[in-house]
Structure formats: C-alpha cells, structure tokens
Amino acid sequence: MPLVSITAxxxxxxxxxxxxxxxxxxxxxxxCGVPAQDRFQxxxxxxxDELVFDPSFLGVERRDPVxxxxxxxxxxxxxxxxxxxxxIAEGAxxxxxxxxxxxxxxxxxxxxxxxxxxxxxxxxxxS
Amino acid sequence: MPLVSITAxxxxxxxxxxxxxxxxxxxxxxxCGVPAQDRFQxxxxxxxDELVFDPSFLGVERRDPVxxxxxxxxxxxxxxxxxxxxxIAEGAxxxxxxxxxxxxxxxxxxxxxxxxxxxxxxxxxxS
Amino acid sequence: MPLVSITAxxxxxxxxxxxxxxxxxxxxxxxCGVPAQDRFQxxxxxxxDELVFDPSFLGVERRDPVxxxxxxxxxxxxxxxxxxxxxIAEGAxxxxxxxxxxxxxxxxxxxxxxxxxxxxxxxxxxS
Numbered sequence: 001m002p003l004v005s006i007t008a009x010x011x012x013x014x015x016x017x018x019x020x021x022x023x024x025x026x027x028x029x030x031x032c033g034v035p036a037q038d039r040f041q042x043x044x045x046x047x048x049d050e051l052v053f054d055p056s057f058l059g060v061e062r063r064d065p066v067x068x069x070x071x072x073x074x075x076x077x078x079x080x081x082x083x084x085x086x087x088i089a090e091g092a093x094x095x096x097x098x099x100x101x102x103x104x105x106x107x108x109x110x111x112x113x114x115x116x117x118x119x120x121x122x123x124x125x126x127s
Numbered sequence: 128m129p130l131v132s133i134t135a136x137x138x139x140x141x142x143x144x145x146x147x148x149x150x151x152x153x154x155x156x157x158x159c160g161v162p163a164q165d166r167f168q169x170x171x172x173x174x175x176d177e178l179v180f181d182p183s184f185l186g187v188e189r190r191d192p193v194x195x196x197x198x199x200x201x202x203x204x205x206x207x208x209x210x211x212x213x214x215i216a217e218g219a220x221x222x223x224x225x226x227x228x229x230x231x232x233x234x235x236x237x238x239x240x241x242x243x244x245x246x247x248x249x250x251x252x253x254s
Numbered sequence: 255m256p257l258v259s260i261t262a263x264x265x266x267x268x269x270x271x272x273x274x275x276x277x278x279x280x281x282x283x284x285x286c287g288v289p290a291q292d293r294f295q296x297x298x299x300x301x302x303d304e305l306v307f308d309p310s311f312l313g314v315e316r317r318d319p320v321x322x323x324x325x326x327x328x329x330x331x332x333x334x335x336x337x338x339x340x341x342i343a344e345g346a347x348x349x350x351x352x353x354x355x356x357x358x359x360x361x362x363x364x365x366x367x368x369x370x371x372x373x374x375x376x377x378x379x380x381s
Contacts, residue, residue: 003194003196003230003232014176018176021179035184037181037183037184038181038184039179039180039181039184040179040180040181040192040194040230041178041179041180042134042173042177042178042179042194043176043177043178043179044173044177071232071234107234109232109233109234109235112205112208112209112233113208113232113233113234113235114231114232114233115212115215115216115229115230115231116184116185116187116230117185117187117189117192117216117226117227117228117229117230118187118216118226118227118229119212119213119214119215119216119217119226119229120209120212120213121205121208121209121212122185124205124209127209
C-alpha cells in the first residue's frame with residue numbers, strides 16, 4: 001500500500017538511492033506492519049537547480065538532501081511514525097547517505113483510496 | 128479539479144499513456160461528476176530501475192505497471208470509487224494496457240485547496 | 255515544512271520557474287507563517303505532451319500553465335489560503351508568468367508527518 005517517491009540530485013548515485021529505497025521498504029515492513037510484498041516506489045534524480053533546499057533549517061546540516069515522500073493509509077500512531085523515521089535514517093546511513101540529508105513527508109489516505117490492479121479496491125471488504 | 132499523475136516505464140508507449148489519460152478522465156467525468164473541461168494531467172515515463180513494483184502482491188500478476196495518482200476533493204463514496212477503478216481498468220484495457228498493471232491511488236483534499244488560475248480559490252463561495 | 259512541487263512545460267524557462275519558486279516561498283512566509291529558512295522545492299519541466307490542461311475551464315484563459323503543488327500542515331483558514339493564492343499569482347506575474355496560468359493545489363497533513371533529517375519528527379513535542 002505505501003507508494004514511495006524518492007527524489008534527489010544527480011550527485012546521489014542511482015545505487016545509493018536504490019539502497020535507500022530498500023531501507024525505506026524494510027522500515028515500513030518492520031515498523032508499520034506493511035507486508036513484505038507490498039512494495040511500490042518511484043525514484044527520481046534531478047538536476048542541481050531543480051531541487052531547492054535550506055542547508056540548516058531546524059539546526060540540521062544538509063548537504064545533498066533526499067526527499068522521501070510516502071503515501072499510506074491513516075492510522076499509524078506518532079510513536080510508529082517516529083520509529084519509522086529513525087529506521088529510515090539508519091538505513092540511509094548504511095546506504096551511504098547522510099542522516100541529515102533524509103527529509104521525510106507522509107501523506108495519509110484511507111482504505112478505499114487504493115486499487116492494486118484489475119480495477120478492484122482490494123482493501124474494501126467484500127471487493 | 129482532479130489533478131492526475133500517470134507514471135510508467137518507458138516500455139509503455141507515450142501513445143498508450145495518452146489513451147490511458149483519456150480513459151482516466153472519462154471515468155472521472157462519468158462516475159465522479161467531474162466537468163468534461165476539468166482536465167489537468169501530468170504523464171511521466173521513467174527508466175526501468177526508477178519504478179519499482181512487486182509482481183504479485185495481493186495475487187495480481189503485474190508485468191509493466193502504471194501508477195495513476197489522482198488528487199481530488201473529498202466526498203466520493205466507496206461505491207463511486209469502486210466504479211471509478213473499474214472504469215479506469217476497462218479503459219486501460221481498451222488502450223492496450225493490462226488491467227493487472229493499473230495501480231490507482233487517491234488523495235483527497237477540500238474545496239479551498241484549489242486555485243485554477245488568477246490567484247482565486249474558485250471553489251470557495253463568493254470568490 | 256511546506257514541500258513545494260512546480261511542474262511546467264519546457265516552454266517556460268528555468269529562470270521563470272526559479273522566480274516563481276521564490277514567489278511561492280515568499281507568499282508562504284508572508285501569509286502562512288512559514289519560517290524564512292523552511293524552503294524545500296522540486297521543479298520540473300516536461301515535454302509538451304506530458305502536461306495536459308484545459309484552456310478555459312472555469313473561464314480562465316490558460317496558455318502555458320504551471321502546476322504548483324504544496325504539501326503543508328493542516329490548520330490554515332480559507333482566508334489565509336485565499337491570500338496565499340493571490341500572492342502567488344502576483345509573484346508569478348512579476349516573474350513573467352501569466353496569472354491565468356498558475357494552478358495551485360494544496361495537500362494537508364499533520365505535525366507528526368514530517369522529518370527534516372536525522373530520523374527525528376521535529377514537529378512532535380519532545381522529539
């Protein structure tokens with residue numbers, strides 16, 4: 001169910017972003033109860049002037065940030081979201097991306113807002 | 128009002144995605160009460176490694192999936208969303224895209240969240 | 255906190271979109287109480303057939319539209335959103351982009367839905 005979008009400058013390698021994508025998925029599985037097979041991601045690398053960021057907002061020293069946007073069903077607690085962020089940052093670190101450079105934004109929707117193919121709303125009971 | 132984003136691998140032709148865009152719009156008009164002129168879409172074709180998917184989650188056999196993301200005002204019933212999904216899948220099929228490959232995600236907002244130009248919130252009464 | 259996405263045809267220059275990005279940020283700071291440092295944007299220019307629009311929906315004469323998508327925390331009033339739209343349109347005009355061509359879509363989320371780096375949910379008290 002989560003749809004994950006990862007956007008970074010071309011200065012981040014495709015390999016690093018792929019590993020970050022793995023880390024995001026693992027964190028969703030571990031902390032948000034997402035099934036291991038439920039993996040849908042789009043990654044994008046853009047030119048330097050196409051991604052604009054502040055290098056120090058809220059005291060975080062950013063050099064080459066990556067925007068991780070996750071759309072998922074509502075219902076996760078604050079504690080779960082905090083655990084998710086920590087796990088993604090740790091996974092990014094292991095992937096060679098600085099923790100300071102990992103920006104995460106969640107957008108929530110509801111069960112009827114997903115179709116996983118065949119024109120069916122699979123999360124609606126009885127579909 | 129709906130803003131539609133369609134993302135697929137470059138293995139899907141631009142023509143197929145254009146026809147899918149037509150089908151998505153027709154389905155919104157038929158099932159969601161969207162005016163025929165209310166059409167705003169962004170289509171994007173990405174490299175193979177930039178779009179990641181699971182080939183069998185929830186028992187749907189995906190080969191070359193297309194992500195259809197729709198932002199629209201809240202208020203549609205579950206039955207309307209189900210009819211929308213069915214119509215999009217049928218339209219995709221007619222466009223030469225397998226029904227199994229059509230992933231749909233809805234994101235809802237509210238009437239004040241739209242400006243259609245001139246700096247006006249056209250859906251707010253009195254604007 | 256706001257994450258801003260700007261999408262236009264390649265017929266809009268990168269410089270014009272950069273100035274529009276400045277205008278969007280200034281409008282968020284002036285009307286939505288966003289800190290001046292809180293600036294995160296992605297800009298994208300796409301081919302003619304990748305961005306589809308209606309040239310006259312709701313009586314607005316569009317020629318080369320720009321889609322401005324803003325994700326931000328909930329809580330802004332309708333009046334604030336209206337002031338935001340007006341300011342963005344005026345800034346676009348100053349940037350050489352027609353007011354009629356500025357489409358704006360807001361998506362709201364909540365404080366726990368943001369991490370600005372280091373795996374921390376900075377807007378959650380006590381984080």
